[in-house]
Amino acid sequence: MLSWMAWTWPTAFVFIGIFSAMAILTVLEIKYPGGAERKGILGLTTTRGDRLFISLLGTVYIFLAWLGLMGMPLWAPLGLAILWGVFCFWKV
Amino acid sequence: MKKQYQKAWFFVLPVLLLVAFNALIPMMTVVNYSVQETFGNNLFFWEGMGWFEKLMRSDRFHAALGRQFMFTGIILAIEIPLGIIIALSMPRSGFWVPICLVTMALPMLIPWNVVGAMWNIFTLPDIGLLGYLMNTTLGINYDMTQDPFAAWATIITMDVWHWTSLVVLLSYAGLVSIPDAYYQAAKIDGASSWAVFRYIQLPKMKQVLTIAILLRFMDSFNIYTEIFVLTGGGPGNSTTLLSIDLVKIALGQFDLGPAAAMSLIYFAITLLVSWLFYTLMTKDDTQ
Numbered sequence: 001m002l003s004w005m006a007w008t009w010p011t012a013f014v015f016i017g018i019f020s021a022m023a024i025l026t027v028l029e030i031k032y033p034g035g036a037e038r039k040g041i042l043g044l045t046t047t048r049g050d051r052l053f054i055s056l057l058g059t060v061y062i063f064l065a066w067l068g069l070m071g072m073p074l075w076a077p078l079g080l081a082i083l084w085g086v087f088c089f090w091k092v
Numbered sequence: 093m094k095k096q097y098q099k100a101w102f103f104v105l106p107v108l109l110l111v112a113f114n115a116l117i118p119m120m121t122v123v124n125y126s127v128q129e130t131f132g133n134n135l136f137f138w139e140g141m142g143w144f145e146k147l148m149r150s151d152r153f154h155a156a157l158g159r160q161f162m163f164t165g166i167i168l169a170i171e172i173p174l175g176i177i178i179a180l181s182m183p184r185s186g187f188w189v190p191i192c193l194v195t196m197a198l199p200m201l202i203p204w205n206v207v208g209a210m211w212n213i214f215t216l217p218d219i220g221l222l223g224y225l226m227n228t229t230l231g232i233n234y235d236m237t238q239d240p241f242a243a244w245a246t247i248i249t250m251d252v253w254h255w256t257s258l259v260v261l262l263s264y265a266g267l268v269s270i271p272d273a274y275y276q277a278a279k280i281d282g283a284s285s286w287a288v289f290r291y292i293q294l295p296k297m298k299q300v301l302t303i304a305i306l307l308r309f310m311d312s313f314n315i316y317t318e319i320f321v322l323t324g325g326g327p328g329n330s331t332t333l334l335s336i337d338l339v340k341i342a343l344g345q346f347d348l349g350p351a352a353a354m355s356l357i358y359f360a361i362t363l364l365v366s367w368l369f370y371t372l373m374t375k376d377d378t379q
Contacts (some may be wrong), residue, residue, distance in 0.1 A: 005117070006124040006136050015120060044371060057367065060360045067141060068148030074141065 040092040055085040125352035143353035160334040175259025208321025240330035266297035302373040
């Protein structure tokens with residue numbers, strides 16, 4: 001039934017990852033309402049959801065920039081993206 | 093959590109389903125396509141990040157992206173100030189208000205492909221009213237089918253004609269919501285008309301202008317139909333914006349993998365610019 005969507009395991013894992021992150025945020029929101037709002041070092045007022053969004057969007061650009069400037073393999077940008085995500089949830 | 097509002101979720105459900113079927117599932121499919129190669133028949137071959145790497149290094153993609161940013165930059169730089177000026181000079185009350193509003197709304201009621209066809213016929217050098225007038229009567233050499241500069245001037249004029257009204261109507265809505273007391277206070281203080289604009293009208297229009305700029309950015313960045321009908325991306329590749337190049341790759345060459353990768357980069361750019369813009373414009377309000 002889903003053959004027209006041309007699923008592959010890697011892309012499926014990407015979506016499983018994103019949806020689980022959203023599920024975790026939902027659980028956190030129910031347990032600790034208010035979104036853990038704070039003003040980060042970029043001068044933006046962010047909630048948990050905003051920080052996830054910024055992490056993911058930044059990750060896209062880290063990988064695209066690496067592909068354009070350096071090319072394969074992609075282990076280095078993976079490390080950078082994880083660092084960026086940690087930075088977002090820690091400081092932004 | 094408050095229990096009495098839980099029923100609201102039930103009413104949101106249809107929208108959620110609709111978004112799932114017309115946005116989320118197609119979007120996921122595009123992601124799946126972007127890492128594969130297909131020759132039809134539902135046969136797919138794993139390609140990994142190859143399409144993205146090729147695109148990020150392709151001169152053709154860079155050129156189309158550059159043209160897209162140039163187009164959006166130029167039309168925003170014209171439409172936003174022009175829209176504000178027109179809104180400021182429109183009457184706030186009386187007989188002319190409905191006439192002005194309807195006249196302003198007219199261009200927006202015309203479908204995109206009709207706008208393209210209209211401007212195509214209007215500007216053709218041999219039979220078009222404008223084209224013929226420019227070339228024969230005024231003696232200006234103008235041919236949007238041959239000359240890239242003329243083609244660009246035409247697509248920009250067309251977009252300004254089609255969409256400045258949106259900025260006008262939004263700005264006008266912001267302007268009429270300003271109470272008279274503000275103007276009276278400004279008059280007592282002897283404020284110049286520039287000061288009235290800078291410290292009363294512009295701040296009050298900020299919200300609607302944010303929406304106007306966002307809408308115009310997204311629409312012009314994703315523009316396809318009008319330019320496809322008017323110039324078809326020509327002459328040469330001079331007006332081949334990102335969307336037109338994308339359709340050429342997807343439907344002309346049937347390269348679905350690269351086209352999917354290109355759509356995702358396209359989407360990431362729209363998302364980043366819209367997010368940045370919205371965050372910067374609303375930053376002061378949330379403090």
